[in-house]
Amino acid sequence: MKAQLECIPCMMSQALRAAKAATNDKKLIREVLNRIGEEVKNIHLEKSTPPEAAIPVYQIVTDVTGVEDPYKNTKREHIKEALALYPLMMKKVEQSKNPLKKTVKIAIAGNAIDLGSRLDKIDITKEFERIENSLFYLDEFDAFEERIEKEKEILYLADNAGETVFDRPLIELLAKRNKKIYYAVKEKPIINDATRLDAELSGIKEEIISTGSSVAGTILDYCSKEFVNFFAKATFIIAKGQGNYESLSNKKAPIFFLFKAKCKPIAKETGFKIGTMLLMKSKYFK
Amino acid sequence: MKAQLECIPCMMSQALRAAKAATNDKKLIREVLNRIGEEVKNIHLEKSTPPEAAIPVYQIVTDVTGVEDPYKNTKREHIKEALALYPLMMKKVEQSKNPLKKTVKIAIAGNAIDLGSRLDKIDITKEFERIENSLFYLDEFDAFEERIEKEKEILYLADNAGETVFDRPLIELLAKRNKKIYYAVKEKPIINDATRLDAELSGIKEEIISTGSSVAGTILDYCSKEFVNFFAKATFIIAKGQGNYESLSNKKAPIFFLFKAKCKPIAKETGFKIGTMLLMKSKYFK
Structure with missing residues (x-):
């Protein structure tokens, strides 16, 4: 199935959840959210399934926090x-x-x-x-x-x-x-x-x-x-x-x-x- | 009270909900989400109460859709x-x-x-x-x-x-x-x-x-x-x-x-x- 508009707020929530699992550093968590925000415009919902659309989320969490496996x-x-x-x-x-x-x-x-x-x-x-x-x-x-x-x-x-x-x-x-x-x-x-x-x-x-x-x-x-x-x-x-x-x-x-x-x-x-x-x-x- | 990290995904959800109430045009709704995404980095959680932090959300919905009163x-x-x-x-x-x-x-x-x-x-x-x-x-x-x-x-x-x-x-x-x-x-x-x-x-x-x-x-x-x-x-x-x-x-x-x-x-x-x-x-x- 194709990704939907609802996937975008969901990705922001997923990013927050994963970032909080990865670190207690509020500045880093905030940086994750800022980066996801900037990424929103690059997500092609109509070309992606929801898990594809969410790929950058977890990549950004790892890039910013340095944690490969937050969970x-x-x-x-x-x-x-x-x-x-x-x-x-x-x-x-x-x-x-x-x-x-x-x-x-x-x-x-x-x-x-x-x-x-x-x-x-x-x-x-x-x-x-x-x-x-x-x-x-x-x-x-x-x-x-x-x-x-x-x-x-x-x-x-x-x-x-x-x-x-x-x-x-x-x-x-x-x-x-x-x-x-x-x-x-x-x-x-x-x-x-x-x-x-x-x-x-x-x-x-x-x-x-x-x-x-x-x-x-x-x-x-x-x-x-x-x-x-x-x-x-x-x-x-x-x-x-x-x-x-x-x-x-x-x-x-x-x-x-x-x-x-x-x-x-x-x-x-x-x-x-x-x-x-x-x-x-x-x-x-x- | 001060705005929290959780307010950011919530703002994205609020934007989607308000944009959908304002218009059926998916491109406009998407534009609202993109603009909110870009706005994330400008929100000063520590300086704002949650309603203050959410002010840009509803302004962007109105700016993009032209609808003053979605609800x-x-x-x-x-x-x-x-x-x-x-x-x-x-x-x-x-x-x-x-x-x-x-x-x-x-x-x-x-x-x-x-x-x-x-x-x-x-x-x-x-x-x-x-x-x-x-x-x-x-x-x-x-x-x-x-x-x-x-x-x-x-x-x-x-x-x-x-x-x-x-x-x-x-x-x-x-x-x-x-x-x-x-x-x-x-x-x-x-x-x-x-x-x-x-x-x-x-x-x-x-x-x-x-x-x-x-x-x-x-x-x-x-x-x-x-x-x-x-x-x-x-x-x-x-x-x-x-x-x-x-x-x-x-x-x-x-x-x-x-x-x-x-x-x-x-x-x-x-x-x-x-x-x-x-x-x-x-x-x-x-």
Whole structure:
């Protein structure tokens, strides 16, 4: 999808949040905001997806503060907190009538852990408790279930650190059913997106691959040639998070998007209210 | 209070909201955002209160779109909707054990009608229904009640159009108790702040005076000499809304602030959670 006017104030908020995570020096934080302000006129909304439009934000934060990974400590905390919930997740799956559906719900619920779109501190435990009462829209779950049964290999595009733990029940269930999972993470830290280390710390035992990219979402122009080839050959892709939807919704690829709708432009694009937990089949998945 | 780093992304959001209210022309809206972006570096947070820092925002919206009063129609709708609730407000006051306290609560509840700080459409009726369950903090109500009994004249600084109707139960009760009320409104439209016309359309029968200002809050440097003199002589001031708190919290004046806390910096400054409905005595009210 294309970036929208709403993405511009959002970028300013993201910049402030990331700058505050990177440093306590108010002058530096202010310098970040000034630089983002000057950058506004250079953003071509109509030529970019939202994650593309936001690339300068995180580059400016790093340039000004000298901090490559502002959310490093927060990511570790999120992983730790999510790991503490893992036994409870598995218990819920075991007790469920439809374990696959339950793992999908848990995976989507994990998408609440997103520092790009959030202003406040995230209480992961609380978020998890809310799962049962959340507004899920899994209208295409039957298609998902039917199709996945036939597949042997699944490319799983990870999103945020901590959310990675919430992906485990689903990928472990798929692995038990003899699917080969490729769990794709970012090459370098960007926002709180998962890297190889984050995936490993989260206890992911499936094969971890790198997209070769260090920008948010999965912007193929910024991925490694190796990953782009791999992506092109994939027959079943699970893409986690709004950023992956934003960057891949117009790509001809066999994707099921699993995410929580988090802002006005995405609500308008998908037709679902902010806060809805979605499983959406790409229009290009035949 | 001083403007904070958080005010900068907020200004960008306010600009987008006001620009969208002023025009459907996406190029003009975009031009507004570009101009605000360039303005960021010129904002002196440490020298300004938040409403002062936001002055360029609304000037740029008007300069670029040619629209002086983007929220004109919205204000009329809010007044109409609030007027429909007026009989219910009065019924609640009549049924109350402490009518003065009830009118204060209604007045504060009206402060939810604020287009400066809100992203979404406001459902005034719904907001009103929530009054009973809201988090009110009227710790200083006894001081308010005791002091107001002795006063003959009250300067009431109005805030938003529509909220004006919610002020009526309080000012009508005070008028019945033989207080002379001066209801102070903006000289020209700014955001959805009430002007003389808005107050008249809301059914305010007390004396309406102008602050002489066309910026948000009550920034004395931008008010008429006449109003500044009047303000200086006032012995009891009721100031509605966060903008009035932001601009007057450091002024030596006998003020009770009535408002809903709406953002992080104000939550930090006051020590109350976002969403709290407050009656706060100024530290300078002896």
